[in-house]
Amino acid sequence: MDADVIVLGTGLTQSITAAALSKAGFSVAHVDVNPYYGGDDTSLTLDELVEWADTRTHADDAAAPDAYLSAQRARYTSISCSTSALPQQSRQYSVSLAPTIIPSVGPLINSLVSSGVSRYGGFKLLEKVAIYDGPGSVKPVPGSKEDVFKNKDLSLLEKRRLMRFLMFAAGDFADKPELEGKEQMPFVQFLRETFSLDQRTTNALAYALAFCVSASDPTLPALQRVRRYLRSAGRYGTSPFLVGHYGGLGEIAQGFCRTAAVSGATYILGRRISSITSHSLEERTRKHRLKLHDLDEELKCDLIVSSSDFLLGGSLSLSDDIQMENTHAIARGIAIIDRPLSFSTTEQASSIEPPDPVDYATTDAEQLSPTREQLDTALLVLPPSSLPDGSSTVAVNILTTGEGSLSAPRGKWIVYISMPLLEETTRSAEELLRPYLDAALTLAVPNPDDSAAPLVPLFTMFYTQTPAPSMPSSDSSRSVLRVTDSLPILPEVADSATSQAEVLFWKAVELLKGAGCRPRPRKEDDGEEANEEVEIDSFWPPLDMVDDPSEDW
Known part of the structure; x- marks a missing residue:
């Protein structure tokens, strides 16, 4: 052939x-x-x-x-897998070896649309991005003006400083004096010195908005990522990120x-x-x-x-x-759980209106439990030094997907943990990631039958992936x-x-x-092949037909 x-x-x-x-x-x-x-x-x-x-x-x-x-x-x-039997409906899971979130604006989305491949798949908005703030607690990541104004943890002065940075990052900052001579400065240092942001806000911006790996990541690439993510918000919904269906x-x-x-x-x-x-x-x-x-x-x-x-x-x-x-090695973890994680913050809990008086004739466990926001797709970021037994140099990301992304059966969720390995280590992937999995499980919605019962994963796997x-x-x-x-x-x-x-x-x-290879001529409207040599002037040729708007993508 x-x-x-x-x-x-x-x-x-x-x-x-x-x-x-x-x-x-x-x-x-x-x-x-x-x-x-x-x-x-x-x-x-x-x-x-x-x-x-x-x-x-x-x-x-x-x-x-x-x-x-x-x-x-x-x-x-360093592959380790739980030895217990696989969960029921094991064939209804779509577990990704490369979990990711996709910006709503970028090369992949452009190629999906220009090539027509968008008709073959589907996506779900990432519902929430939060930063770990201690056992059972998270803080929202401010990514818009509305997020800043709603945040009750920030003082008025801190909100003004944060808004100044977000407006700077969303604009054309290449020639701005704030950036001059600081392109290779560590991004966390840039945020503190140039915009006078406190440590908590700096961590949120650096690790959960710019997705820096460590405190030494340079400023210019981080700003470019922040700008693209800020501009992605609103294209398909409030979140700048999408999660692909089926893994x-x-x-x-x-x-x-x-x-x-x-x-x-x-x-x-x-x-x-x-x-x-x-x-x-x-x-x-x-x-x-x-x-x-x-x-x-x-x-x-x-x-x-x-x-x-x-x-x-x-x-x-x-x-x-x-x-x-x-490129560097990554320690990865996968866990299957049967209770969702909740990113409800103290601020959100205080804003929840008091429930109506309980009708004890119809009371059930769910009605008596406190209201908790349940997430189908969400991302939790743990900055360096978030855990006593965790890394002091790199941030760890924990992504969860559920039935809404068509990756798990009803009532089950997949938890993905990824930890960059900037230096060689003798510790196994499970030793490195188990503390982070335990921290994530503290955010699970309580068991309605026993609120004190800890969440035990139905399945776990850990491994280290090294670059080629x-x-x-x-x-x-x-x-x-x-x-x-x-x-x-x-x-x-x-x-x-x-x-x-x-x-x-x-x-x-x-x-x-x-090598003398010539692309085959495209067919004319009458089905005959054109005689002239094909000139390739774009990554994707024009689509032959307009996509049917009734098709799901």
């Missing part, structure tokens, strides 16, 4: 790149060793998640692992694969790669040949786009990498493009992957044209 380009792996970056190249008119073969779409960004049922962990934990004595599985076992370590990025990646297939791409999943070989260009033969296990026909192409997990141990030379800055190792580039070959890891900042994962996909797309177009 001949193709202009072979894409290895169905992660979000590869899937967007494959869809763009296919829609541009190139022939694409999209291959993945895994039997599912999404790669490292996939969404799995609980049964599949346990199988995923077992495969990367236990070596198969019957046969030596292939290069991909060996790379995965090196990248996913998020895995479902979105599958949507791009579907679009690529509609445009002519060929998909092969669940086949191990036996070999990848390269040949000199003679008599216009394809440069690369890829052999798959249990498939007689070879795949031939002039360009390979792949993550390094498929390339480690091979003999292929790489073109220039698309390098992503500030760097690989040497070579000037002798410019026919292999490597996909690198996305930025690990929670709201930047999806947009980072999309931006990288666009860079890869334009590099691929250049290399394919240099």
Whole structure:
């Protein structure tokens, strides 16, 4: 089988790149060793998640692992899983390996709309972002003028200072005197010195609005993130962030694969790669040949786009990498709970009107319990030094999703914990994250039958995810493009992957044209192919038809 380009792996970056190249008119073969779409960004049922962990934990004595599985076992370590039986309805969960929140304005949303992939998925607004303020207590994160005015914890002077910063961050600050010479200053220091904000407000802005990883994060990138998030609010609702249905990025990646297939791409999943070989260009033969296990026909192409997990141990030379800055290991945790978390603050509780007199003839446990705000999708941020047993250098994010995001059955919620690891550690992922899980569980809505009963997760898993190792580039070959890891900042994962996909797309177009590959002509209105050469002048060509407004997205 001949193709202009072979894409290895169905992660979000590869899937967007494959869809763009296919829609541009190139022939694409999209291959993945895994039997599912999404790669490292996939969404799995609980049964599949346990199988995923077992495969990367236990070596198969019957046969030596292939290069991909060996790379995965090196990248996913310290995996621990609760040994109790899986919760009921285990196949109704969509658990993400790359949990994220998506800004309402940004590269991914633009690509979803421009490519037409938006018709294949759905989203839910992130309901709340809060910052941890001690056991069982949170504080709201001020992200708008209304938030500032409603906050009763701030004095009038503090509100004026905070409003001054928000107006500065939402505007064009590049040439403002407040920023001059301070672009690389730590953001927390910038907030304190330039806007005279107190420590509590500084923590909220730095870690829950700018999503800084540590106190040393520089000012300019943090301000750019804050501006984009402030401008995202109001596009689809009050929240600037969206949560994807069915686990998020895995479902979105599958949507791009579907679009690529509609445009002519060929998909092969669940086949191990036996070999990848390269040949000199003679008599216009394809440069690369890829052999798959249990498939007689070879795949031939002039360009390979792949993550390094498929390339480690091979003999292929790489073109220039698309390098992503500030990638580091992440300790991740997943927990299934049967009571929702509540971010009701003291301020909110005091504003709740007194209930009507209780009718003891119809009293039940729920009627007697205090009113608590129950959240389906929410984000809790714990700044450095929030917990005695936690990290003193990095912030930890805890994302919860429930039935409303179509990721869990009714009455169940998924809790995702992510902790950046800026330095090497000998502690396991569970040792690092267990204190944060316990802190989050103190925010759970009380059990109506026993308000003192602690919340015990139905299932837990912890693991450490390390970035792919760097690989040497070579000037002798410019026919292999490597996909690198996305930025690990929670709201930047999806947009980072999309931006990288666009860079890869334009590099691929250049290399394919240099190899003599020409995109197939687009069909005219009468169904005949146009004779003139196709000129590629945009990441996504115009959609062939207007989307049906009745379709859900």
